[in-house]
Amino acid sequence: MLQFLLRRTIGALVILLLISAVTFVIFFQLPGDPAYLSCGKNCGPAQIDLIHRNLGLDESIPVQYWEFMKGIFVGRTFEIGQCDAPCLGVSFHSREMVWDTIVDRFPTTLSLTVGGFVVFLVVGLGTGMIAAWKKGTLIDKGFSSLSLVLSSFQIYFLGPIVMGLVVWNHGWLDAPKYFPITDGVGKWFLGLLIPWLVMSTIFTAQYTRLMRSTMIEQLQEEHVRTARAKGMSRVYVFFRYATRGAMIPIVTILGMDLSGLLGGAIVTELTFSLAGIGRLAVESVTNIDLPLTMGVMLVGATFILLLNVVVDAAYAYIDPRVRLG
Amino acid sequence: MNPIRSRTTRAIAVAFVAGSLALTGCSEGSKDKKDDKTVGQENAKEQQEALTFATAEESTGPAEPVKGAQQGGTLTVYSQDDVSHLDPGQIYVSDAGLLSTILHRGLTANRVNNDGTKQVAGDLATDTGLTEDGGKTWKYTLKDGITDEDGDPITSKDVRHTFERQFAPFITDGPSYIQQWLAGSGTDYRKALPDGPFKGKHLPDTILETPDDKTVIFHLQSAQPDFPQALAMAGYAIVPEKKDTKEKYDKAPKALGPYKIGEYKPGKSLTLVKNDKWDPATDSVRRQMVDKFYIEFNHDPGDIDKHIMSDRGVDQAAIAFTGGIDTSNVPTVTKDKAMMARTIQGYQPYVWQLNMNMDRIKDKKVRDAITYAIPNGELVRIDGGSYGGEIAGGLLAPTLPGFEAKYDPFNKLKKPTGDIEKAKQLLKEAGKVGMELKYAYANTPIRQEQAVVIENALTEAGFKVSKQEKDQATWYEQMGKIKNGLDLYMTGWGQDWASPGTVIPPSYDGTQIQDGASNYSHINDPKVNSEIKRISAITDPAKASDEWNKLHHYIVEQVNPAVPLYFTKQFMIQGSKVGGAEYNSFTSYYDWNKLYVKK
Numbered sequence: 033m034l035q036f037l038l039r040r041t042i043g044a045l046v047i048l049l050l051i052s053a054v055t056f057v058i059f060f061q062l063p064g065d066p067a068y069l070s071c072g073k074n075c076g077p078a079q080i081d082l083i084h085r086n087l088g089l090d091e092s093i094p095v096q097y098w099e100f101m102k103g104i105f106v107g108r109t110f111e112i113g114q115c116d117a118p119c120l121g122v123s124f125h126s127r128e129m130v131w132d133t134i135v136d137r138f139p140t141t142l143s144l145t146v147g148g149f150v151v152f153l154v155v156g157l158g159t160g161m162i163a164a165w166k167k168g169t170l171i172d173k174g175f176s177s178l179s180l181v182l183s184s185f186q187i188y189f190l191g192p193i194v195m196g197l198v199v200w201n202h203g204w205l206d207a208p209k210y211f212p213i214t215d216g217v218g219k220w221f222l223g224l225l226i227p228w229l230v231m232s233t234i235f236t237a238q239y240t241r242l243m244r245s246t247m248i249e250q251l252q253e254e255h256v257r258t259a260r261a262k263g264m265s266r267v268y269v270f271f272r273y274a275t276r277g278a279m280i281p282i283v284t285i286l287g288m289d290l291s292g293l294l295g296g297a298i299v300t301e302l303t304f305s306l307a308g309i310g311r312l313a314v315e316s317v318t319n320i321d322l323p324l325t326m327g328v329m330l331v332g333a334t335f336i337l338l339l340n341v342v343v344d345a346a347y348a349y350i351d352p353r354v355r356l357g
Numbered sequence: 358m359n360p361i362r363s364r365t366t367r368a369i370a371v372a373f374v375a376g377s378l379a380l381t382g383c384s385e386g387s388k389d390k391k392d393d394k395t396v397g398q399e400n401a402k403e404q405q406e407a408l409t410f411a412t413a414e415e416s417t418g419p420a421e422p423v424k425g426a427q428q429g430g431t432l433t434v435y436s437q438d439d440v441s442h443l444d445p446g447q448i449y450v451s452d453a454g455l456l457s458t459i460l461h462r463g464l465t466a467n468r469v470n471n472d473g474t475k476q477v478a479g480d481l482a483t484d485t486g487l488t489e490d491g492g493k494t495w496k497y498t499l500k501d502g503i504t505d506e507d508g509d510p511i512t513s514k515d516v517r518h519t520f521e522r523q524f525a526p527f528i529t530d531g532p533s534y535i536q537q538w539l540a541g542s543g544t545d546y547r548k549a550l551p552d553g554p555f556k557g558k559h560l561p562d563t564i565l566e567t568p569d570d571k572t573v574i575f576h577l578q579s580a581q582p583d584f585p586q587a588l589a590m591a592g593y594a595i596v597p598e599k600k601d602t603k604e605k606y607d608k609a610p611k612a613l614g615p616y617k618i619g620e621y622k623p624g625k626s627l628t629l630v631k632n633d634k635w636d637p638a639t640d641s642v643r644r645q646m647v648d649k650f651y652i653e654f655n656h657d658p659g660d661i662d663k664h665i666m667s668d669r670g671v672d673q674a675a676i677a678f679t680g681g682i683d684t685s686n687v688p689t690v691t692k693d694k695a696m697m698a699r700t701i702q703g704y705q706p707y708v709w710q711l712n713m714n715m716d717r718i719k720d721k722k723v724r725d726a727i728t729y730a731i732p733n734g735e736l737v738r739i740d741g742g743s744y745g746g747e748i749a750g751g752l753l754a755p756t757l758p759g760f761e762a763k764y765d766p767f768n769k770l771k772k773p774t775g776d777i778e779k780a781k782q783l784l785k786e787a788g789k790v791g792m793e794l795k796y797a798y799a800n801t802p803i804r805q806e807q808a809v810v811i812e813n814a815l816t817e818a819g820f821k822v823s824k825q826e827k828d829q830a831t832w833y834e835q836m837g838k839i840k841n842g843l844d845l846y847m848t849g850w851g852q853d854w855a856s857p858g859t860v861i862p863p864s865y866d867g868t869q870i871q872d873g874a875s876n877y878s879h880i881n882d883p884k885v886n887s888e889i890k891r892i893s894a895i896t897d898p899a900k901a902s903d904e905w906n907k908l909h910h911y912i913v914e915q916v917n918p919a920v921p922l923y924f925t926k927q928f929m930i931q932g933s934k935v936g937g938a939e940y941n942s943f944t945s946y947y948d949w950n951k952l953y954v955k956k
Contacts (some may be wrong), residue, residue: 064831068873070441070530075873078544083529111527111604124566126439127607128623136624156817201669207664307655318830 033345040344044337049329055329056097059322065318066124087124100326121323122331125315126331130327134309138331140210141218141297141308147228148300151237157282159236160243165270167248175240183237185295191230192305198226208304231300236288239282246281250274279350287343291336358409375597397789408475408506410585411641412470417500419637420644421471423937425648430954432935433671434652435661436678439624445594445606446523446607447530452679454591459629459643459650461594462743463611464497464573465585466643466815467943470948475942477585478641481511482573485585491849491896492580497573501637505597506617508634513567518598519556520565525788527551527604531592538577538584539564557605582896586854587741593736614643615950627652646937646953647708658683665930666696673932674954679946681928682804684741690930691744700930701947703940706756706851708749709736710919711811712836712877717792721917722787724823725767727794728920730780730818736771736812737923744928749921750771751913752864754944757857766914769921793821796845797836799829801856805849809825811845819908838875845921848877856898857905862889878918885912 062350065085068075084090086101099108102254102310110122120130163175187194211219250256251274257268298310309328316324347354428693431859442453445461453779458466464479474643479485490672504510522528524547528949540549540558548561548577559565579586583783600611606631608621610631619630629650637645664672666686682690682700690696711731713724733748739903746880747755748764768776784790794815798808805826812822827835863869866889867881887929888908895901911916920955934955941948 036482065834066827068831068837069872074869075875076544077873079529082526082544086527086529103501112608113605126623127604133624136622195663200663203667207660207671241654302657305656305660311655312624320830348553 036345037341040341044334046343047202047337048333050228051333052101052326052330053097054196055326056093056100056322059325060093063315064320068320069320070123073173091244093111097185100323120327124320124321124322125324126321130323133312133324134327134331137308137312139212140306141294141301141310141319143210143213143224144227144231144297144308145290145293145301147224148232148235151228151289151310152239153286155232156236156239157243159240161270163244163246164251167244172244174277176244179237179238179240182233185233185236185237187299188303190233191227191300194226195304204354210306210308227300227304227306230303231293231296235293242282242285243278246278247274249275249317253277276350278348280347283343283350287340290343294332294336374445399721405470408477408586409474410485413479413484414649415476416482416484417638420468420950423644423646425954426644426937428951428953429646429648430674430934430956431651431671431910432647432952432954433675433932434650434678435664435675435680436652436654437661437680439654440627440652442530442607442608443618444840445519445592445596445610446528447607448594449531449593450948451944453613455679455946456629457591457594458614458944459616459949460614460618461591461610462614462640462643463588463590463594465588467589468588468644469939469941469943469948476680477589479799480589480640480642482517486588488584488779490580492584493577495575495577495584497575499571499573502636503613503639504634505600505611505613505634506632506634507611509597509615511595511597512570513573514570515519515595515597516573517559517567518601519596521550521554522596522601522603523553523592524550525555525603526551526559528553532587532590534587534590534853535575535584535593538579538581538587539575539713541578550916550950578748579843579894580902582894583854583858584855588854589784590853591896604738607956608659613763615640615643616650621650626652627654644944645951650949651679653811659685662686662930666690667934668933673934675932676927676935676938677948677953681741682930684745687741687744687928692725696930697832699933699935699938700928701815701938701940702926702928703942704747705755705925705927705945705947707925708752708754708851709746709847709922709925710749710752711845711847711917711922712816713917714841714844714846715879715881715918716839720789721785722783723789723792724917726780726787727815727820728767728917729776729783730820731922732773732775732810732814733769733922735775735858736807737773738924739806739810740923740926743925746925747840747922749923751909752919752921753857753860753906753909754852754924756855757852757860758902759857761906766909766910767921776813777814777817782926783820784819790819791821792819793823794844795825795842796822797825797827797841797843798847799832800826800875802827804829807847822884836877837875839870839872839879845876848875849925856902857909858893858901861905861908861912862893865889865918869930879918880912881920882912885916 067080067089071079071083074154088096100121102120103115105117107117107119108115112122112127113183115122115129118131122128123130123133159175161170166172199207205222205226210225211223213220256269256273298313299310301308302314303312309332312324313328316328360768371588431830440453441450442448443456448454448457462480464480464482465477465485469475481499481503481606483500487496488494488603495780499511499513502581505511520535523890528927540546549557564576566576567851578916596606597611599634608623612618615632615635616629617632619628621627623710635645661677661680662683665675665677690700704884713727718724737748748769750769753760757941765771798804808824812824812829815822835841850860850864865880865885866876867886870876870879870881892904892908903943927940929947936953936955937951939951940949
């Protein structure tokens with residue numbers, strides 16, 4: 033296990049280093065100079081040079097990259113103050129420390145992702161299991177058709193419809209808003225309920241279908257039949273044998289979908305006017321904001337890499353055939 | 358005011374409503390024309406009324422009360438973006454400029470009186486300034502009893518500091534009129550005080566004089582009759598010397614106005630609370646009615662409208678910060694009488710034009726052909742119909758003095774669908790039928806839709822159009838390159854104050870052609886250049902205005918560097934409990950100094 037973690041950590045660090053270098057290089061290849069965005073009316077080459085100096089863009093690209101990467105480990109000093117390690121620089125646009133901004137926005141995205149994850153896992157797997165249990169019945173057919181329809185409901189399509197109905201027309205709920213969980217669990221829950229349900233709809237539908245088919249497959253496996261033949265109850269076999277087997281492909285896809293959910297945060301946050309990492313990512317690109325782009329990329333990538341390690345570890349737990357080492 | 362830059366339209370966010378924009382465009386166009394004339398023309402008339410300078414007596418506080426005003430309450434304000442700046446020295450664009458009308462104070466300030474007249478008044482100064490040499494030397498005396506939010510008095514030292522810090526390298530975003538008038542054109546003025554006042558050096562008395570605690574004298578290099586108007590810009594509001602934290606000041610400035618920063622969560626929200634050290638007796642411009650302004654960021658335009666249109670709970674006392682009603686919501690609002698009753702409208706200072714790169718399109722006949730061919734009415738329809746804009750006959754906005762509503766040398770008003778026949782004929786005369794035009798447009802839904810219209814019209818007129826889609830965020834940077842390799846592109850420009858002198862020189866002066874500068878058509882006409890120089894030196898504002906308008910005629914008719922497209926209009930909606938909602942033509946948003954919350 034220890035060896036596995038060590039190997040994966042080193043791998044992750046190499047990937048992060050590559051991502052940082054690629055992002056940095058791509059940034060300078062893109063058309064667009066951030067200096068022009070704040071150049072005002074008296075814009076001209078001299079003014080642009082001055083802004084470049086203020087933003088640290090007058091150095092060569094390798095030097096800028098080195099300064100940035102060094103800052104992550106030892107911190108940097110800017111005119112607006114000391115940026116302690118892990119320092120991701122100062123945003124070109126907002127002139128805020130990037131690390132502080134990300135730390136400030138992260139809880140919103142985390143709440144969204146975790147909440148959406150729980151919803152599609154519980155609802156998706158639950159309905160999938162029920163459909164498999166009741167295979168061929170009206171319930172099964174109902175769930176299957178519903179999931180077929182819902183799996184084509186994109187967030188940017190469903191979001192405004194739900195908002196129009198629930199918030200603007202009837203006022204059943206307030207417009208989604210993020211409250212820290214410390215402000216009260218109820219407030220936090222109600223504030224994010226609509227985004228959770230909307231963002232997880234597609235996933236829920238897909239997991240229903242996936243869970244149903246893998247469960248049905250598992251129920252036809254020989255070891256399940258043997259267990260039943262040995263006299264174990266249907267319920268026991270369903271949960272102890274079939275579900276465990278069905279979870280292996282589910283966990284594989286779960287890892288990928290979690291990253292997808294994080295990507296979906298961009299759309300969710302824009303649809304529901306929430307201030308999280310996804311919106312930050314979009315803003316950083318629109319504002320040609322290198323430090324913020326780097327920060328969001330690195331934090332996002334780290335998060336996804338961590339999730340993958342967790343998923344790999346989870347395999348070993350579920351499937352005894354997999355041994356880490 | 359800056360060109361309309363990227364922050365006004367967020368390509369990615371806006372993309373989601375692309376479909377609905379297209380639909381609205383089609384259904385709204387013709388129906389709106391009635392309102393176009395009634396509301397639009399009234400606004401135009403009102404907004405052209407000349408600006409006057411308030412006397413010392415008129416500059417004394419308190420401001421005339423707003424009718425029916427009530428005290429207290431919280432006003433919720435929705436915004437797409439965080440405020441660009443809070444440090445006055447860095448404020449140029451409209452969002453921060455709007456906020457500064459209740460937060461900061463300068464030597465002079467703009468105000469719209471209750472009877473609708475517009476004035477520049479003495480703000481921290483007792484009057485709008487004394488000059489005895491036609492505008493070369495300006496003397497100001499500070500009012501008594503003015504303090505910052507900590508209660509520390511403001512003296513002439515703070516005024517000196519305010520102007521000297523404008524020379525420091527970290528101040529790059531604000532206006533530069535006064536620095537240039539004091540110490541040299543372009544960016545040369547910076548040489549007069551390269552580090553600002555931060556390393557113990559100061560501007561000599563021959564430039565800026567502060568003989569005592571109350572008196573400030575500006576010695577300009579040439580006469581500038583518009584000096585009091587320039588001083589009223591947000592960028593020249595006072596930064597108290599002892600409170601200046603340089604780069605850090607942008608996040609935590611000290612207020613002199615009726616409101617100060619209560620809590621600021623960058624990128625999320627900004628709460629303004631009453632500044633109890635502000636004395637209404639010193640202020641003829643501002644009022645202090647609501648308890649709190651709560652500004653929440655990250656709301657996309659459509660979402661802001663939905664909040665305010667639904668008119669529930671806190672949204673009853675809510676307004677948009679700088680965003681007008683989204684094109685997709687215009688039909689819903691205009692069809693609903695109750696909703697229309699809670700809207701404001703007015704002209705913005707922007708004029709959209711289709712620049713013709715004169716380095717590449719050298720034949721005036723070809724430029725005229727392009728101009729005749731463009732169907733302005735269609736372009737307006739796509740950009741919000743008559744609530745979003747109005748066809749432009751010339752290149753000067755209705756917000757400028759001497760605006761001629763009927764000026765229409767290219768029949769833009771008479772033929773809103775364009776004059777293809779005339780265009781064909783001109784192109785034939787020029788012998789350029791089939792000429793290729795490289796036309797660039799920004800990647801936003803509105804511009805994309807307009808691009809189709811422009812392409813079709815020019816193709817019909819006999820041109821061969823090759824379209825190029827460009828990134829909206831860096832639009833002005835790309836168009837501002839001298840060698841941009843393009844023939845046609847849209848840009849918008851607005852005045853800094855109500856004088857064509859803040860529009861014509863930056864846009865049409867041939868001596869100002871350089872990368873990043875705003876002469877986007879690269880017009881370099883000897884007569885225009887010399888006239889700009891001559892008229893800039895005229896000290897009588899009325900005479901100068903006349904001369905600018907004559908030069909405008911020459912530019913449009915004899916040179917024709919850009920197709921006049923349309924003037925932009927503001928159309929905003931407020932909650933039912935928002936009182937004192939009024940369009941302010943200086944900021945082109947709500948007049949925040951008149952807003953109150955109805956009980």
